[in-house]
Amino acid sequence: MSPKNAFYAQSGGVTAVINASACGLIETARQHPDKIGKVFAGRNGIIGALLEELIDTSQESAEDIARLRHTPSGAFGSCRYKLKSLETHRGQYERLIEVFKAHDIGYFFYNGGGDSADTCLKVSQISAALGYPIQAIHIPKTVDNDLPITDCCPGFGSVAKYVATSIREAGFDVASMSRTSTKVFILEVMGRHAGWITAACGLAAEQEGEGPHILLFPEIEFDEEKFLAKVKATVEKYDHCVIGVSEGIKDKEGNFLSETGLRDAFGHAQLGGVAPTIAQLVKDKLGYKYHWAVADYLQRAARHIASKTDVEQAYALGKSAVEIALAGKNAIMPAIRRLADTPYRWDIAEAPLSEVANVEKFMPRDFITEDGFHITEACRRYLSPLIEGEDYPPFKNGLPDYVRLKNVAVPKKLAGEFKL
Amino acid sequence: MSPKNAFYAQSGGVTAVINASACGLIETARQHPDKIGKVFAGRNGIIGALLEELIDTSQESAEDIARLRHTPSGAFGSCRYKLKSLETHRGQYERLIEVFKAHDIGYFFYNGGGDSADTCLKVSQISAALGYPIQAIHIPKTVDNDLPITDCCPGFGSVAKYVATSIREAGFDVASMSRTSTKVFILEVMGRHAGWITAACGLAAEQEGEGPHILLFPEIEFDEEKFLAKVKATVEKYDHCVIGVSEGIKDKEGNFLSETGLRDAFGHAQLGGVAPTIAQLVKDKLGYKYHWAVADYLQRAARHIASKTDVEQAYALGKSAVEIALAGKNAIMPAIRRLADTPYRWDIAEAPLSEVANVEKFMPRDFITEDGFHITEACRRYLSPLIEGEDYPPFKNGLPDYVRLKNVAVPKKLAGEFKL
Incomplete structure (x- = not known):
């Protein structure tokens, strides 16, 4: 044979x-x-x-x-x-x-x-x-890390390493400028249904006062008042606040914050993601100068x-x-x-x-702190090895130096076309 | 003494x-x-x-x-x-x-x-x-690389390496998905007055068809019609289009595109940067599915x-x-x-x-291609060494593993306070 x-x-x-x-x-x-x-x-x-x-x-x-x-x-x-x-x-x-x-x-x-x-x-x-x-x-x-049985999903560990590295770096940046410049920095990451990538941002916070100070998970209903109070307390304590937010967070009514129904002058749905929405909220309610980043494909291709x-x-x-x-x-x-x-x-x-x-495998509730704004030690134990090395x-x-293959076509053998 | x-x-x-x-x-x-x-x-x-x-x-x-x-x-x-x-x-x-x-x-x-x-x-x-x-x-x-006399400014070379690496990676990603998904990807980078960082994105395009295909410089007035024609031609040729855009591009009237006067339902100025604005334009006029990223502090802290x-x-x-x-x-x-x-x-x-x-040192005009959408060989010769190694x-x-210094205060010797 x-x-x-x-x-x-x-x-x-x-x-x-x-x-x-x-x-x-x-x-x-x-x-x-x-x-x-x-x-x-x-x-x-x-x-x-x-x-x-x-x-x-x-x-x-x-x-x-x-x-x-x-x-x-x-x-x-x-x-x-x-x-x-x-x-x-x-x-x-x-x-x-x-x-x-x-x-x-x-x-x-x-x-x-x-x-x-x-x-x-x-x-x-x-x-x-x-x-x-x-x-x-x-x-x-x-990258969503949401398959069952397997300890983790290939692709996730690298995104996790990228977002944790990036938010640490941006956090250092903001901390050193906060006296006269940006107080609040927001990084939007992928993971519409499961907060694994958001959780990975949390790995960057290893020392007292180190960002991210707040994580917004898709698993946790967004509570505007509680969030703003946390931002205020953080800025008052550390003079700055670094936030990692999932693209998929929702309000109490279950609507995505990225689709809040805001319209531009022509009636178009509001452009852009959650990060600018959160940033604007912080600015309107607390008056802090902000910056935000949306990593988008950069994170999964890094x-x-x-x-x-x-x-x-x-x-x-x-x-x-x-x-x-x-x-x-x-x-x-x-x-x-x-x-x-x-x-x-x-x-x-x-x-x-x-x-x-x-x-689908979601974040266990005990991987998120009781107040809903950060990761627990159990989560850290799970995530840490995945970004190792x-x-x-x-x-x-x-x-x-990435390869581009020749991708030579195999000659077709079948007559007729198939319609997708 | x-x-x-x-x-x-x-x-x-x-x-x-x-x-x-x-x-x-x-x-x-x-x-x-x-x-x-x-x-x-x-x-x-x-x-x-x-x-x-x-x-x-x-x-x-x-x-x-x-x-x-x-x-x-x-x-x-x-x-x-x-x-x-x-x-x-x-x-x-x-x-x-x-x-x-x-x-x-x-x-x-x-x-x-x-x-x-x-x-x-x-x-x-x-x-x-x-x-x-x-x-x-x-x-x-x-990072703006706009000081005179010096060949380049410390900080710029690293941002340049980051944006060129990131847009190459995202470009590979988009190219492999364009058949059924995103056709146009837009990365917004820093450099409000001078297009050096935008130019650095261009280094990623070394082979025929490789992104970025279009760069939008603050030195070049944004021409919507010409831009859309270029996007369309690029998608028709390569099935996708990768764009690097400076946060500081302006329209014919000299207004920043990031401040187009659009308002949300409450009359707030439109959130967010140039990337979502350009993305929305592409979607409205050409109908292509898009993604966009705003690197913000990530780029200068990387x-x-x-x-x-x-x-x-x-x-x-x-x-x-x-x-x-x-x-x-x-x-x-x-x-x-x-x-x-x-x-x-x-x-x-x-x-x-x-x-x-x-x-202030701006990009020489001969560093930008005649159509205004990419960098020339002269620009490449200038930029390449700066991202080397x-x-x-x-x-x-x-x-x-970044250091946090102790930052011990020197005891004050002067009486009275100075008001900034």
């Missing part, structure tokens, strides 16, 4: 380390030419499979594949595209099988978050439901300040996915298992996809 | 490397106990001199002073406070002399930008005008990605300031002199403060 080819796709928002998983997967697959033929990547994720737009990764040199380990973003392109259920969109699954068959694909590796785990689970069921033999393995990835732990885990999970497939398994997600906090020790366990799909990319001309 | 003490103050917006200058200055002063007694730092800049709030840096260990080299922000506090002319505010200068006399200060080191150079010049004239012998030396510092060249220059200028003072000179600013582009070679020359004060701070618990 000649070895089957593998399909690999990146899904959803990309991260600083998703390519490290790709690197682990492709390098490991290349070590088993007897069992795995070529690794075909989906151009722009699962869309690439549906449109038969496959990339032949065997055309990339070993050196370039190795460089994926230190390159942020999705090297093959990613997409936000969720497959519906087998019942309602049977045609999509039949198309997948058609493409898999045409390219002799027997392994399906899907690298993504919660939605992707669900898609991967559905693909894993094709075998039984539609009679095409395929092994589907999910590789976890999401490979230059990636967590070494995160990079190692991302690579290991890609490698493990191949090993699980080679062991003949299906519908599995390799997951990080924490063995010890200090020093951090971990290994990889196998989580059944059925227990992963459609489950530096893993700098190589630099060229003063800038990170 | 017993050695005179020195006064050192940080002024204006702080940077990732202003403490490296402080480090160079203090370490060098300590090597000359026969000529320089103690180095007293102004708490919160020049205000510290006026209020007699001096910090005794001799109380800091050699190790902690060495750590200043890798610590961002102003370790002794900085301020935005400009001394008026000797004629109109003679009282302030007389107060300075009073404090200098009480603490036996014979050297005045002022670490700042254009305004500070002007103040330093005025202090240098005290000697003749008010009969108090003092040598005033200015150490250049400004010591974790400082330019090695910048750190070395900042240190050397602090050292040089002491050497110039020891040579008996007054009213001087040590300045970087460029000897060669590739590889970059530089030394330090002495610029008379009278030629520095009140002169990495100089990572030490890390502890996964975060940069």
Whole structure:
């Protein structure tokens, strides 16, 4: 029996380390030419499979594949595209099988978050439901850190390191200028539903008086009065106040603060995020001079300040996915298992996809202080190891030297076009 | 004759490397106990001199002073406070002399930008005008890179490296997601009057198609129609468009785009910066999905990605300031002199403060492409060496380990209070 080819796709928002998983997967697959033929990547994720737009990764040199380990973003392109259920969109699954068959694909590796785990689970069921033999393995990835079972999600540790580093640096800046300048600084971070990234900002506050002094979590209802009182008390004590805020905080009525219904002169919805909204509130009610920053994509793409732990885990999970497939398994997600906090020790366990799909992991309430404005020691114990270690990319001309793959297309074999 | 003490103050917006200058200055002063007694730092800049709030840096260990080299922000506090002319505010200068006399200060080191150079010049004239012998030396510092004579300004190179790195990383991110997600990404950077930081974003575009594709300089009047046409053409060609924009761009009437007169429902001036304004424009006129980031203080505090060249220059200028003072000179600013582009070679020359004060250096027009949307090869030749090399701070618990000095107050000797 000649070895089957593998399909690999990146899904959803990309991260600083998703390519490290790709690197682990492709390098490991290349070590088993007897069992795995070529690794075909989906151009722009699962869309690439549906449109038969496959990339032949065997055309990339070993050196370039190795460089994926230190390159942020999705090297093959990613997409936000969720497959519906087998019942309602049977045609999509039949198309997948058609493409898999045409390219002799027997392994399906899907690298993504919660939605992707669900898609991967559905693909894993094709075998039984539609009679095409395929092994589907999910590789976890999401800066939101909201997948269950796994200790953490690749991508998160690096964002955590970036936001904690950045808010510490900005905090030092503000503290040194507060006598005559900015009193309140606000950094808006990602995490619309779960406050993991906001919590990571809190790691920067290690010494008395050090920012961030206030964190605003999406899990905690925003209480304007309580917040303003806390800002005032902080400025009176330290002469400045540093705030980390999740893009997803909501008021008592459950409305996002970033969508407060404010309109400009032309009736357009208010521009911009939560940070300027909070800043304006502080200015209006307390009169403090403010500055704010919105890190946006900078945080999830910041490979230059990636967590070494995160990079190692991302690579290991890609490698493990191949090993699980080679062991003949299906519908599995390799997951990080924490063995010890200090020093951090971990290994990889196998989580059944059925227990992963459609489950979101939120911050435990005991990770947030009682007043709702900071992280607890328990949270710190959980988060600290995830930002441990530096893993700098190589630099060229003063800038990170990231790889751009050739991304050579696999010749199409199917006639006709598929409509997404 | 017993050695005179020195006064050192940080002024204006702080940077990732202003403490490296402080480090160079203090370490060098300590090597000359026969000529320089103690180095007293102004708490919160020049205000510290006026209020007699001096910090005794001799109380800091050699190790902690060495750590200043890798610590961002102003370790002794900085301020935005400009001394008026000797004629109109003679009282302030007389107060300075009073404090200098009480603490036996014979050297005045002022670490700042254009305004500070002007103040330093005025202090240098005290000697003749008010009969108090003092040598005033200015150490250049400004992320705006707008001081004359010197090849560049400490602080700028590190911001340049940060913005170029960040926009490259975000550009990779957007490129990999554009098929189904964000088409246009906008990064807002500092530099209200001069486009140096915006230009530095341009360094990230080294290969065909690589972002940023468009730069919006404060030196170039914002032409909405031309801009939108360029965005459209870029998205049609590359499926995405990455834009770096200065916070200070203006429209044809000379109004800042960040103050377009838009109001919210309560009549408040529109929140937030240029990036969301540009983003909304793109969305309204072209319909593209966008994301935007405002780096704000993150950029000037980002010591974790400082330019090695910048750190070395900042240190050397602090050292040089002491050497110039020891040579008996007054009213001087040590300045970087460029000897060669590739590889970059530089030394330090002495610029008379009278030629520095009140002169702003803007981007030469031939550093901006004819269409006004990018940088030229000449600009690249100038900028590239300034971001060369990495100089990572030490890390502890996964975060940069920055020093907090003890900042022990020098006992006050003067009776009565001075009112700012």
